[in-house]
Amino acid sequence: MAYSSRLRTAIGDLKSCLKSQGLGLQDPAFAQHGSHEPLPDAPLVLVACSGGRDSMALAALTSTVCASLGLRAGTLIVDHGLQEGSAQVADQCAQHCRSLGLDPVQLLTVRVAQAGSGLEASARQARYQALVQAAKAKTADLVLLAHTKSDQAETVLMDLMHSSGLDSITGMPASFRLDGVSFARPFLRLTREETTGICSDLGLEWWDDPSNGDGADAGHPLPVDYPLRSRIRHDLLPYMEDFFGGDLTSHLAHSASLAAQDQEYLEQQAQELMVRLVGFEPLASVAQSPTTSPNSAKLTTAAPTSAGPQAASIQARGLAAQHPAMRRRVIAKTMLALGLPVLSRHVEAIDQLIANWHGQGPIHLPSGYSAARQKHVIHLCKYR
Ligand SMILES: Nc1ncnc2c1ncn2[C@@H]1O[C@H](COP(=O)(O)OP(=O)(O)OP(=O)(O)O)[C@@H](O)[C@H]1O
Known part of the structure; x- marks a missing residue:
């Protein structure tokens, strides 16, 4: 051989x-x-x-x-x-x-x-x-x-x-x-x-x-x-x-591995911010690294408790000071931890509550959830 x-x-x-x-x-x-x-x-x-x-x-x-x-x-x-x-x-x-x-x-x-x-x-x-x-x-x-x-x-x-x-x-x-x-x-x-x-x-x-x-x-x-x-x-x-006229397969695969490293770093940063700025009820641990899905290292839940948290509160002023890329990542991870699907229009609207606050009303999310700002806190929970 x-x-x-x-x-x-x-x-x-x-x-x-x-x-x-x-x-x-x-x-x-x-x-x-x-x-x-x-x-x-x-x-x-x-x-x-x-x-x-x-x-x-x-x-x-x-x-x-x-x-x-x-x-x-x-x-x-x-x-x-x-x-x-x-x-x-x-x-x-x-x-x-x-x-x-x-x-x-x-x-x-x-x-x-x-x-x-x-x-x-x-x-x-x-x-x-x-x-x-x-x-x-x-x-x-x-x-x-x-x-x-x-x-x-x-x-x-x-x-x-x-x-x-x-x-x-x-x-x-x-x-x-x-x-x-x-x-x-x-x-x-x-x-x-x-x-x-x-x-x-x-x-x-x-x-x-x-x-x-x-x-x-x-x-x-x-x-x-x-x-x-x-x-x-x-x-x-x-x-x-x-x-x-080139080896696109290698190029795409190489880009994927570089992007995965960048993503891993951003995830770590977002995870640290979650611990500082996001509270869950019932309490969810967000300090662990996120689990990954078989086909990609995409955002998944922020390790909720076995039953999963039902509500989250985000410290708006702390998050407003962050880069928009980091703000959106934290918002998306918070939604995932609540078991909500992440749609860009919802992430964008919640981000506006954080970074461009001028008294907007609540944002309606899937599964009966809403996001609303009270003073300096964004509450994500089910309608009462
Ligand atoms: N029926 C199966 N049983 C066990 N493992 C599987 C099976 N199908 C896929 N896999 C695993 O998932 C990998 C990717 O699956 P995919 O369908 O892309 O491969 P495939 O073209 O069917 O087979 P191979 O990768 O062996 O050429 C496989 O290489 C194998 O490790």
């Missing part, structure tokens, strides 16, 4: 990812030649594997890298039951994973509800729920996802259409926690071409999801009923790369 530069990058990134999660070499013996079985209670790393090229490459490398560190490595394979023959695809993927030495290999069958958010979103939700449950049941230390730089570029383009501001270009975080389970994406520096190359380097077979449009004619756009991500991958990104 040729030890290609893409293999070196992938192995290096995988090792750094594991190390950043506290999963380094368990014992010097594992770094020496010869086969060493990891201890039965060694930390467990699980690869979420669809059987596609990216996750097959990740499964194979995780098996090797974990063995060299004394870690246990297994896989979780989710059958969404959305396509004919999906059980067979999942079964074949499980066989491949077992032949790579992964153990445990667990098949998870989920039911995807036809929710209003669309089939893709419902499938993703069901998948993450199943992955979290299985990881908890196995007391796994980490779940790895095989998203690549190509996926990251597509995500930025998708998010640009659905949200605005800095948060729309941060892409997917390299790691996040979901319901107490740690997830990481070690392949965010590799393109899909490179993961495909790694599969060839290692002689791995993979399965192409027909809804990805991988085999479709490059000269013809995919029909509009294909998933948006597939259409961006097949039509929009190649067109844009052609148009700009």
Whole structure:
């Protein structure tokens, strides 16, 4: 097997990812030649594997890298039951994973509800729920996802259409926690071409999801009923790369990682201001770092109590002295902590109560909430 530069990058990134999660070499013996079985209670790393090229490459490398560190490595394979023959695809993927030495290999069958958010979103939700449950049941230390730089570029383009501001270009975080389970994406520096190359380097077979449009004619756009991500991958990104004549995928992915750092810093600043200037009832802790969602590091709740706070009060004078970017971030985080959707027109109107106060009336918010200023305090609560 040729030890290609893409293999070196992938192995290096995988090792750094594991190390950043506290999963380094368990014992010097594992770094020496010869086969060493990891201890039965060694930390467990699980690869979420669809059987596609990216996750097959990740499964194979995780098996090797974990063995060299004394870690246990297994896989979780989710059958969404959305396509004919999906059980067979999942079964074949499980066989491949077992032949790579992964153990445990667990098949998870989920039911995807036809929710209003669309089939893709419902499938993703069901998948993450199943992955979290299985990881908890196995007391796994980490779940790895095989998203690549190509996926990251597509995500930025998708998010640009659905949200605005800095948060729309941060892409997917390299790691996040979901319901107490740690997830990481070690392949965010590799393109899909490179993961495909790694599969060839290692002689791995993979399965192409027909809804990805991988085999479709490059000269013809995919029909509009294909998933948006597939259409961006097949039509929009190649067109844009052609148009700009450069490596837009790398550019978008790099921008996402810079924007994510800026966003993290702004979040920390906003969090500190929350502690100083925002009070919740019943009391909510806002001192902890915010949780992140699987697909991005977007603003989420400011860690409310289990029941969630019902009312908030913002010290208007203290916040008025801040930069508008910080004011809006604090307002948005306060709304999220109350479980309210964040719409820019509401954030803007509350900001006017803070920075441009001239006796305005209350602002009506969703779920029966309102925001009103009394003296130097903005109260966000349900109408009485
Ligand atoms: N059915 C599944 N079972 C387990 N994990 C999955 C499944 N589908 C997706 N994943 C995880 O989420 C990542 C991203 O999903 P996505 O749908 O973009 O990938 P894919 O094109 O289906 O497969 P691959 O990334 O393996 O080529 C996958 O790389 C994999 O880690």
